[in-house]
Amino acid sequence: MINLYSDTQTKPTAAMREAMAAAPVGDEQRNEDPTVNELCARVADLLGMEAAVFLPSGTMANELAIRIHCRPGDEIIAERSSHIINFEGGGPAAISGAMIHPIDGERGTFTVEQARAAIRPPSRYAPPTRLIEIEQTANFGGGTVWPLETIRDICDVGREHGLRLHLDGARLLNAVVASGVSAADYASGFDTAWIDLSKGLGCPVGSVLAGSTELIDEVWPWKQRLGGAMRQAGIIAAAGLHALDHHVDRLADDHANARRFAEGISEVPGIEADPSTVDTNIVFFDVKATGHSGADIASALAETGVRIGAMGPTRMRAVTHLDVDAEGIETAIEAVSAVISGS
Numbered sequence: 001m002i003n004l005y006s007d008t009q010t011k012p013t014a015a016m017r018e019a020m021a022a023a024p025v026g027d028e029q030r031n032e033d034p035t036v037n038e039l040c041a042r043v044a045d046l047l048g049m050e051a052a053v054f055l056p057s058g059t060m061a062n063e064l065a066i067r068i069h070c071r072p073g074d075e076i077i078a079e080r081s082s083h084i085i086n087f088e089g090g091g092p093a094a095i096s097g098a099m100i101h102p103i104d105g106e107r108g109t110f111t112v113e114q115a116r117a118a119i120r121p122p123s124r125y126a127p128p129t130r131l132i133e134i135e136q137t138a139n140f141g142g143g144t145v146w147p148l149e150t151i152r153d154i155c156d157v158g159r160e161h162g163l164r165l166h167l168d169g170a171r172l173l174n175a176v177v178a179s180g181v182s183a184a185d186y187a188s189g190f191d192t193a194w195i196d197l198s199k200g201l202g203c204p205v206g207s208v209l210a211g212s213t214e215l216i217d218e219v220w221p222w223k224q225r226l227g228g229a230m231r232q233a234g235i236i237a238a239a240g241l242h243a244l245d246h247h248v249d250r251l252a253d254d255h256a257n258a259r260r261f262a263e264g265i266s267e268v269p270g271i272e273a274d275p276s277t278v279d280t281n282i283v284f285f286d287v288k289a290t291g292h293s294g295a296d297i298a299s300a301l302a303e304t305g306v307r308i309g310a311m312g313p314t315r316m317r318a319v320t321h322l323d324v325d326a327e328g329i330e331t332a333i334e335a336v337s338a339v340i341s342g343s
């Protein structure tokens with residue numbers, strides 16, 4: 001099976017499982033798990049923040065950050081395709097009572113002018129703008145890397161208006177490897193930032209949310225309330241430490257594989273794919289001109305042992321990761337070509 005459905009599909013490697021089995025553990029919610037403590041210190045340092053907290057998922061990282069930044073009625077500025085709008089079960093409304101002002105951006109990113117225009121002047125009638133959230137990389141934008149300049153300008157405008165800033169860094173390290181800009185540089189203008197361990201880093205579970213000591217202290221009661229406080233979580237945190245040691249530089253392979261996949265399928269008649277827009281490990285493509293739906297192509301591909309997701313009527317997404325190598329990519333390209341030509 002060549003599984004390009006998502007980089008969440010990775011299985012822990014034998015070496016990762018060994019690290020997990022050997023991890024010293026303690027009571028995470030009492031800060032007594034040495035492996036969790038080490039992971040949090042390491043990620044805080046990586047992101048240039050004072051403190052960090054280990055969480056079961058990236059969704060919880062976003063939702064807890066939004067909860068501490070926003071009060072009911074507050075408005076969040078985010079790109080229309082963002083994870084917090086589309087894939088968190090309405091969490092910002094359900095958990096924080098916050099509204100979201102969606103920006104129609106370009107491949108999941110927006111400009112400083114768009115951010116400025118979305119900030120509402122103080123008014124008794126309007127919801128108070130409170131937070132700007134950006135995703136690095138932008139998942140449904142196609143793994144797009146935001147330029148550092150744009151991020152800095154948007155953070156500056158946010159600060160001028162007294163707003164909070166949150167970085168959804170589910171795939172921040174993909175951006176780091178693709179651009180050569182450090183994670184701390186990307187995160188420096190934000191109040192809170194996090195990385196996901198269970199995407200391209202290949203861990204089974206977990207995310208780490210970082211910020212000032214004061215903000216992370218505010219996160220803790222919400223982590224407790226929502227059931228995110230854990231016990232001997234070092235067993236999963238150990239996977240994160242292992243991934244930071246062994247699975248970061250290799251993200252470059254995933255990026256090369258994604259680019260190659262986009263190039264390969266762009267030559268298949270009826271497929272619209274633009275390799276020049278593949279910044280990292282995510283490839284979106286359109287199959288409209290083949291006359292087939294994305295769902296039909298996905299199920300035909302599954303029968304050949306290749307899994308690719310249909311993300312709209314004719315829009316499909318392939319995501320590369322450490323369980324798919326260059327040879328697997330060639331096989332996947334051939335499978336797409338065969339399915340489309342009906343052979």
Ligand SMILES: *Cc1c(COP(=O)(O)O)cnc(C)c1O
Pocket residue numbers: 056057058059060062083084135137138139168170171196198199206207
């Ligand atoms: C996957 C993802 C999340 C959520 O992370 P989970 O660990 O799956 O809960 C948030 N934001 C983005 C951009 C993601 O891709």
